[in-house]
Amino acid sequence: MREKKLLDKAYDPKPVEARWSKFWLDEKLFVADVHSPGPKFSMVLPPPNVTGVLHMGHALCFTLPDIIVRWKKMQGYNTMWLPGTDHASIAVHNVIEQQLAEKGLSREKVGREEFLRIAWDWKNKCGGLITEQLKRLGCALDWSRERFTMDEGFSRAVKYVFVQLYREGLIYRDYYLVNRCPRCQTVLSDIEIEHKEVQGKLWYIKYPIPGTDDGVVVATTRPETMLGDTAVAVHPEDERYLKYHGQKVLLPLQNRLIPIITDERVEKDFGTGAVKVTPAHDPVDFELGRKHNLEQVIVIDGSGRMTEAAGPEFQGLDRFVCRQKVVEKLQELGLLVKVENYTHAVGHCYRCKTVIEPHLSWQWFVKIEPLAREAIRVVEEKKIVFIPENWTKTYFDWMYRIHDWCISRQLWWGHRIPAYYCQNCQHIMVVMEEPAACEKCGGSLVQDEDVLDTWFSSALWPFATMGWPEQTEDLKVFYPTDLLATGFDIIFFWVARMIMMGMKFMKDVPFRQVFINGLVRDMKKRKMSKSEGNIIDPLEMIKKYGTDALRFTLSSLAVPGMDIALSEERMAGYRAFANKIWNASRFVLMNLSEEPFEPDPAQLTLPNRWIRSRLLRITRQLNSALEQYKFYEASEIIYHFIWHEFCDWYIEFIKPELRAGNKHTMAVMEDTLEKILRLLHPFMPYITEEIWHHLPGTGRSLLEASWPEFPDSWLDEEAENTMKFLQEIISEVRSIRAENKIPVREQVNLWVEGGETSRKVAGPYEAAIRQLAGVDRIEYVEELPADKKLLKGVAGTTKIGLLVAAPVNLEQEKERLEKELRKVREDIAKLEVRLNNPDFLAKAPAAVIEDHQKRLAELKLKQATLEKSLGELNERS
């Protein structure tokens, strides 16, 4: 006799999740082995910020690939999914600085060494939080391979790449105008700037021509920068200014003479057509300045304060305070001609939202064009495919307009740039190991103070995590990875750069498919953000509804290319689903056979043949949906099958057979549940694992069970048709009962037309029909008689009647029939219009025409039945 482990009445996720989460990790079920058999399937996890906390975006972006990786593993793939965290240079740097500020300290006060010590301490203390939270999601991540972008090996890889690119001339140093966040005190790359429309002003300032009353009026949105102007530019063909060519104007407030230059890049339509040129504080002016050899006067420093060069009146002022003061002064001098309202895009820091300041300084850059070329090619050649495909266009649009990448950051937390400057001869050495002295003159060396952009190291993630630059087994087996799942917001930051670096250093793509998931938004489709207070916390959802419900919710809402509006109601719905599965399993467990039993296919009753046929079909549909990453579709398929076919029909239908002790049925029931658990496991790993272990004779973990495949012989169209017929009878009876408000307790008898033919089909399942439809006796007749107490309906193409004890409420019954008749007539009319159209008959495919004809025939039969029943009713009333 087999041991029966029964389930509690309701599913309680908490203890189950805690148990299995620990079990999976203890048993090292997610740990990959390079020598395992089977085709490999590998992924790397987009490393969350080491200091982060799990949010809904993570939950989505980790759940979806987890479904895939579990599915693949069950299919026999040698799967490897590598986790890790990112050092998040600027984010952590900001946090530490804030902590220091709270203690009245600053990074300058504590110094670099102490600062890094604090940062590492903090990383060691808090860095584990997100990984712990990740484990709760149940993701099948190989923690034995966990990496951190600043661990020793990874840091070596970063250095190696920097040195290599430098030697090839792909990294260079330049005195360049870059974006600087005055608050974060660092330079940012172009894509770290967020452009926002801002309601500003356009100030018109007159620059006098010395010795005359005349002057040139320039328009600017940033009057404070005029203190650093070194020219005024006009378009060479602008007739308004021809007479000023070659002249000089007096820069107000500074009393400096500056030239009027001409350049095609000046827009004649902007402002007055004359623009002030500030090479040190505006990107366009910077270019003009280089071209025309203009002096670069820096009037704003890296913190957004005015420099000495701004003049004694303004020195030390904040740039925006200075703006006001400059405007006031100009007004006093009568040089402010007019002020207009002006809406324009202003760059803000993506981290802290401060208005960025163009800043002239020495920075390191990656020469991007040669790298981008390859990265474009592999996508063009479909060596890498974006899913959904329309992201390819976005990728190309950006890649074609890409410019050099500023990679140095004036921060301390991160990979310090391996460049050493000779204090004696200014020689620069870029090497892996810190040199003792200058290779040229033997002078002492000082290392570059800056660190690298975080994304520089993230770009190496797919291969540096596998031990590169060593030639490791992992790299041989698992690179390139198969799939990268990530959000569209980091296609440029991360995906594109991984492709560039992968091609450059591995000579192969880092991944073959990029699945772009949508953004998780709140119910009103707003971005979730702390300031809006509309965050739905995944950990709270897990607490409330269970991890499986959260996972299933995300999966069911994940339409490729679409953002997700998350609703808690939905989650409650899937918690109910978990409970439903739990209770169906509970029922199955209560009805297991005493001994294991191999069912004989030849002896299976209808519901068993039917459920196996359906199981086969939905498994194939499920595979197809997952292959296309249609998670919503996969979820719906399995949800509908479990709830509305397995629970609502199959279990209910076999109850009489179970009571009769049919061992074949018991065995099919058990087997079907077991297969369902396998199919559902990638979506709901915890509950399925728990139930599975209650079934007798199962193994170590459901994750190690194979993905179900079924023989074609399970496909049974005849059983599906017959079952459909019985379902229609039952539904029709229920419907008639409900519409006529026949109390549940009232005994009714069912009459089915078709005589012996019908008896043959339905006869063996009368027990089930009686129970499900709530009828007493079933009669098979050639034709339904006209009877006051007979309520009539149609199941498929078969007329049925319900013989009730009390006489029929004529009006109610008439209303029901008339309503149905109206609908049938409408449908018939629609079909007839088409079928009477010669063009339709000539051009539509034969199958479509046939289908239409079949439907019309069925509807006509139904119409006739309804009309007849109505006629009988009318005769009697």
Next chain:
RNA sequence: GGGCGAUUAACUCAGUGGCAGAGUGCUACCUUCACACGGUAGAAGUCAGAGGUUCAAAUCCUCUAUCGCCCA
């Protein structure tokens, strides 16, 4: 200014040319021995609007409106 996407039941959303769907909510009935986190039945739609292509359009094309996102 350029690009992308959305607009389908009260709500959240599926639906790539052939019967307009799901979940939630709502209404009525039912505590029947797996489950009230349940069962059964039902109501609910001008598929944003206008034009076009087609035998046939929620679906393809054009325009318009509204909303959202990205880039400059």
